[in-house]
Amino acid sequence: MITFNYLLEQVKLYKKPIIIANVLALIVTFISVPIPLFIPFLVDEVLLGKEGKFIDFINQFVQINSAEYYILIVFILTLFLHALVVIIGIMRNAYLDKVSEEIRLNMRQKILLHLKKVSMSEYDMLGSGSISSKMGTDIRVVIDFLSSSMGTIVIQLLKLFGMSAVLLYLNWKLALVILIINPIVVKMFVKVFKKLSELMKDRNKTIATFNNSLVEGLELFNQIRVQNRENHFFDKINHDATEVRDKTYEYEVKWFKSLGVARLWMVYSNTLFQMLAVYFVYIGEMSIGEMMAIFVYAGMVQAPMNILLRFVQSYHDAKEAMDRLNDILRLKKEPYYEMKKDPFRGKETASIELRDVSFAYDEHKSILKNFNLKIEAGEKVAITGETGSGKSTLANILMGLYPVTKGKIFYNGVEVKEVGFEKIRENIGFVLQSPLMFNDTLRYNLSIGNEYSDEEMYEALKVAQLYEFVQELPKKLDTIIGKNGTKLSGGQKQRLSIARVLLDRPKVIIFDESTSSLDNDTETKLLDALDDYIKNKTVITIAHRQTTIDKSENVLRLYPIKEEKR
Numbered sequence: 001m002i003t004f005n006y007l008l009e010q011v012k013l014y015k016k017p018i019i020i021a022n023v024l025a026l027i028v029t030f031i032s033v034p035i036p037l038f039i040p041f042l043v044d045e046v047l048l049g050k051e052g053k054f055i056d057f058i059n060q061f062v063q064i065n066s067a068e069y070y071i072l073i074v075f076i077l078t079l080f081l082h083a084l085v086v087i088i089g090i091m092r093n094a095y096l097d098k099v100s101e102e103i104r105l106n107m108r109q110k111i112l113l114h115l116k117k118v119s120m121s122e123y124d125m126l127g128s129g130s131i132s133s134k135m136g137t138d139i140r141v142v143i144d145f146l147s148s149s150m151g152t153i154v155i156q157l158l159k160l161f162g163m164s165a166v167l168l169y170l171n172w173k174l175a176l177v178i179l180i181i182n183p184i185v186v187k188m189f190v191k192v193f194k195k196l197s198e199l200m201k202d203r204n205k206t207i208a209t210f211n212n213s214l215v216e217g218l219e220l221f222n223q224i225r226v227q228n229r230e231n232h233f234f235d236k237i238n239h240d241a242t243e244v245r246d247k248t249y250e251y252e253v254k255w256f257k258s259l260g261v262a263r264l265w266m267v268y269s270n271t272l273f274q275m276l277a278v279y280f281v282y283i284g285e286m287s288i289g290e291m292m293a294i295f296v297y298a299g300m301v302q303a304p305m306n307i308l309l310r311f312v313q314s315y316h317d318a319k320e321a322m323d324r325l326n327d328i329l330r331l332k333k334e335p336y337y338e339m340k341k342d343p344f345r346g347k348e349t350a351s352i353e354l355r356d357v358s359f360a361y362d363e364h365k366s367i368l369k370n371f372n373l374k375i376e377a378g379e380k381v382a383i384t385g386e387t388g389s390g391k392s393t394l395a396n397i398l399m400g401l402y403p404v405t406k407g408k409i410f411y412n413g414v415e416v417k418e419v420g421f422e423k424i425r426e427n428i429g430f431v432l433q434s435p436l437m438f439n440d441t442l443r444y445n446l447s448i449g450n451e452y453s454d455e456e457m458y459e460a461l462k463v464a465q466l467y468e469f470v471q472e473l474p475k476k477l478d479t480i481i482g483k484n485g486t487k488l489s490g491g492q493k494q495r496l497s498i499a500r501v502l503l504d505r506p507k508v509i510i511f512d513e514s515t516s517s518l519d520n521d522t523e524t525k526l527l528d529a530l531d532d533y534i535k536n537k538t539v540i541t542i543a544h545r546q547t548t549i550d551k552s553e554n555v556l557r558l559y560p561i562k563e564e565k566r
């Protein structure tokens with residue numbers, strides 16, 4: 001899970017750059033905090049001719065006794081120190097950014113690694129849109145919090161301490177006043193922020209709803225238009241957008257109101273403080289230069305305070321973002337079985353056996369119950385049965401996509417738990433009933449990341465009866481097929497998905513209604529061409545059409561299980 005503890009662990013991995021960055025921050029603070037003291041010292045010691053340490057300090061290095069020179073020295077010194085602050089600041093940032101980006105990557109990898117192993121039934125429940133928004137937005141919120149806690153906060157706290165020290169040094173009585181009043185004001189701000197973060201949660205929820213309906217509406221646009229439901233969908237999106245407007249407006253107004261009131265208190269406390277300072281000068285407690293210095297610092301204290309306040313807010317945001325990220329990490333993993341025995345090794349194909357297998361997507365509706373099946377190595381079996389009888393489910397189970405609730409499955413006599421799903425999927429080709437396509441080239445859709453020569457691809461396309469079609473395309477294998485293959489017909493998609501499974505040279509092949517969209521003629525050609533390819537292989541063909549079924553040696557008919565008595 002991603003928690004504050006996890007972030008701490010991560011931060012510990014990068015101790016060195018973080019320590020360097022914070023040492024640099026310390027240096028920046030040491031340099032930048034005293035800079036504003038120059039002017040008040042000039043006023044007191046050069047303009048008003050008071051005794052002071054500043055001129056004594058400069059005189060240690062250069063013996064000059066001219067106001068112009070003092071001013072020039074302060075001028076050059078100020079320029080130099082500011083430049084130094086900027087340069088060290090840039091270095092510090094570079095260290096911190098590196099760490100933030102490393103940790104962002106680590107978080108993404110942690111989540112991706114989990115997703116890679118997530119079980120299909122769990123994945124079915126979480127939409128891809130929600131995962132992608134989590135991977136972007138929520139990780140950004142967490143990283144923002146992290147980078148401000150690693151760097152900014154330390155530097156701001158240091159500055160605050162530095163400034164408090166200077167204030168105490170200048171006039172401890174007045175300093176105490178500001179150091180007591182300010183935390184009270186800060187406490188008020190924290191209370192306001194807590195209230196606002198509730199409102200923000202509300203607003204964020206409406207934004208998420210809006211995003212979801214937008215993404216879904218756009219993804220299913222084709223279906224929506226065909227059924228003439230644009231009005232319905234755009235009304236819904238519009239409605240959600242209106243909600244976003246209302247909630248955001250409410251949030252913004254309340255935000256400014258609360259902030260305004262809190263700020264007013266801040267201004268009041270400042271005014272009180274200023275008047276006290278003037279009074280102190282009047283009764284001879286303080287010099288004018290000191291008063292100026294105190295004003296400068298009292299003003300400067302605000303900036304780090306504001307940043308600290310925002311930090312409190314970002315802490316709350318990060319907590320929520322982490323919770324949303326953990327939605328992904330909470331998805332259960334597919335059971336992992338290490339390969340102990342490879343039943344496919346050195347064999348051309350494999351036998352399949354299901355012994356007493358039961359399966360249900362949910363406990364009240366069995367799809368398979370005490371199911372037994374033995375398919376010999378090299379046997380060709382057709383599976384038929386009415387829709388919903390569990391044909392695709394059986395295929396999914398054979399691929400290990402859904403774990404069985406009871407029973408055992410064997411390949412060449414070795415139980416699945418001793419083979420591991422990776423080996424199984426490597427050796428069994430499964431042509432999905434509704435194959436999915438990447439919005440990429442035919443080449444990519446055939447290879448999906450594996451390396452195949454063009455000859456191999458064309459050979460597979462020939463068997464799948466798609467060779468001529470591809471040959472006639474101007475860009476051939478480099479043709480882009482559109483989102484989920486929209487530029488292909490249903491039959492072409494089916495043939496493409498057959499070709500890409502053939503390319504993997506599986507030892508067992510499962511076709512799930514893979515030729516259902518083809519005309520009889522093309523199907524016959526395809527099946528004939530396949531004959532050679534699958535000669536010695538175990539093949540399971542799920543089909544309805546008699547001509548398809550006829551190609552197989554044995555036929556298995558599935559029947560749906562009647563509603564269970566409860």
Ligand SMILES: Nc1ncnc2c1ncn2[C@@H]1O[C@H](COP(=O)(O)OP(=O)(O)O)[C@@H](O)[C@H]1O
Nearest residue numbers: 124361367385386387388389390391392393394
């Ligand atoms: N991912 C799933 N989650 C829950 N139920 C499912 C899922 N896939 C299929 N089903 C249900 O399981 C039953 C069998 O479906 P399926 O195996 O696809 O049948 P067939 O391929 O024979 O038409 C159906 O009642 C279907 O509603």
Ligand SMILES: [Mg+2]
Nearest residue numbers: 391392393433
């Ligand atoms: Mg099916």
